[in-house]
Amino acid sequence: MQPRAHVTLEDVAKAADVSLATASRALNGMRVTPQLRDRVLAAAEKLAYTPNAHARALAGASHRTVGVICHDVTDPYFAAIAGGVMRVAGANDLLVMLASTFRDPEREIAYVSMLRAERAPAILLIGSGFEDARWERALEAELKPYLDGGGRVAVVSRHRSLKVDSVLPENRAGAAAMARALLDLGHRRFAVLSGPPALTTVADRLGGFREELAKAGVALAPADIVEAPFTRDGGYGAMTELLTRGSTATCVFALTDVMAIGACAALRDQGLSVPNDISVAGFDDIPIVRDLTPPLTTVALPLQTLGEKAMELALTENNGRRRRLLRMGGEVVLRGSTAKVGS
Amino acid sequence: MQPRAHVTLEDVAKAADVSLATASRALNGMRVTPQLRDRVLAAAEKLAYTPNAHARALAGASHRTVGVICHDVTDPYFAAIAGGVMRVAGANDLLVMLASTFRDPEREIAYVSMLRAERAPAILLIGSGFEDARWERALEAELKPYLDGGGRVAVVSRHRSLKVDSVLPENRAGAAAMARALLDLGHRRFAVLSGPPALTTVADRLGGFREELAKAGVALAPADIVEAPFTRDGGYGAMTELLTRGSTATCVFALTDVMAIGACAALRDQGLSVPNDISVAGFDDIPIVRDLTPPLTTVALPLQTLGEKAMELALTENNGRRRRLLRMGGEVVLRGSTAKVGS
DNA sequence: ACCGGCCCTGAATGCGCTTTCAGTAAGCGC
DNA sequence: GCGCTTACTGAAAGCGCATTCAGGGCCGGT
Incomplete structure (x- = not known):
């Protein structure tokens, strides 16, 4: 016989012979008699219980998956920035949803929409925006309700037209x-x-x-x-x-x-x-x-730093309602591929 | 006054003066009188409605975010494979959650657990496994209930100990x-x-x-x-x-x-x-x-292909219950960094 | 020994959505 | 024009969980 598709909290509660509420509390570390807590934990372990993140998110617990949209992960430029983002995300116990748009504005907007649907607590846009004001407006229209709903947005290397926290290369x-x-x-x-x-x-x-x-x-x-x-x-x-x-x-x-x-x-x-x-x-x-x-x-x-700062901006509350703007880099590094003329 | 945190389907239904069920059907493209459908769509548009993916997932609609775990996106090797994965994922209208473990087996297991909680339809593990049988067993224990619950798993470049669809470099x-x-x-x-x-x-x-x-x-x-x-x-x-x-x-x-x-x-x-x-x-x-x-x-x-094949394996049903195994690459490419001895 | 108060537990509610299930209006043949 | 099928709509249940609200056991104070 097939094992049940999913072990639910109710199964655990039943196995531990406690109520659903108690099981929930035990799993979430709220005050519960140690003995009961152990029973619940043991049952959960035995049943290989994994809480359903969707149910949890629906029931109010904020969930921990941030969205990152870049042009192309394969490009070392974006990979490095994404690396910085993921470093900070990992340190904050967040999962990262990474999407590549391949520089298609339509895909970009579609991804923002999906991320919005996921109720991601933050969305990061990595990479240049588009000159075509039409796309920027469409993006803004998509972002606006997200921001109104409490979502956090930060961008890297994106044109100033978007009124959100930004990390800008010089x-x-x-x-x-x-x-x-x-x-x-x-x-x-x-x-x-x-x-x-x-x-x-x-x-x-x-x-x-x-x-x-x-x-x-x-x-x-x-x-x-x-x-x-x-x-x-x-x-x-x-x-x-x-x-x-x-x-x-x-x-x-x-x-x-x-x-x-x-x-x-x-x-x-x-x-x-x-x-x-x-x-x-x-x-x-x-x-x-x-x-x-x-x-x-x-x-x-400082590519990795670009990503780190952006993630930090998205994670920290911006009390003063003015958007924050970081400018970074821009120093010339002379190496062997350039020489004096005629030398 | 603050806009509501989130526009719900109920709001849309009310605005369109139809029932919640009808609104849902209209949005999901089921048969509805064209006139009603237009009303609903217009209302949704006006309210900037975005369905809550969690509620949707919870209510049974399968959701479309697959999980990919690799050692380090910054590494061009993984970036290239991930690129292949994302290409196929994008073509199938899937979002990708990418996580980097930095070769820490504990993080790897933690990520699998989170992905399991997200009820991701598929999990891809990219990169070498660990010699320590303890970790592989722990991973297997985490994966087992996921597979039993109908989850799909594919791995790239991972040791054979895991009994799942695999793409193996030679x-x-x-x-x-x-x-x-x-x-x-x-x-x-x-x-x-x-x-x-x-x-x-x-x-x-x-x-x-x-x-x-x-x-x-x-x-x-x-x-x-x-x-x-x-x-x-x-x-x-x-x-x-x-x-x-x-x-x-x-x-x-x-x-x-x-x-x-x-x-x-x-x-x-x-x-x-x-x-x-x-x-x-x-x-x-x-x-x-x-x-x-x-x-x-x-x-x-063929790095990109490795990723593409893995995603394809994860996406296609494996009717014969034997796990599929693809071996790829392994040809020597002689270039300028090697020379004959003494030449 | 009795009562107030505290802490822990369990029943119940609701998050937003999909999906039966039943109901109603329209359409058809006779 | 009546009964029946067909087609769509609306009410309601429930997905799995967090959480509020009561209730009950236990303690200390008197």
């Missing part, structure tokens, strides 16, 4: 700093490996870079900018494209390290040397880049 | 194949960068490698094996240790690519060249290794 300032650093190395002809223009991160990084160059009187022609997905293959393709266009750039700035890795691969496959033939710089400082040959010059972001 | 055969490949290159003095002996994967890979060497009359002395965590820094430290010991190995086999990356970094920092001074080989074929300089020789595993 995208614009970091890119500007990188521009200065590259100018200091003597570069004057640049190319940029850009990402999907729909992402706000792209606008910020590209804008910061371009403006800083402009201050030095260096222009960035449309032909010097190639758009591609924020992936290794995107970077590879963009770099290849640049090469076939006959670009004369002495330095390539990839908007993410992952793209920079692809770019370096393309250069290698074309028999070009980094940084002797061309300098390459990235953004993010994902862990792997310091172990590349040559190690990658990049704009450093 | 750890032993792959390591043996690597041994042969390295022998063919003329190597006779080897060192191994090993992992925590508590992990079954370590025993399999190390065993396969050692046995194949033995067949060729090449012994692996204890001094040639260094144990370290399965991390980049672990590999770095182990390689450094090996160097300070004055190892005479011409070839280093790291049990994972991540360790191999650390090893290469250590060699570089010591001014040694790969593969001229020493050959390095890894295991897993995580995506990044083909972009290293030199690209890493390794045992290939």
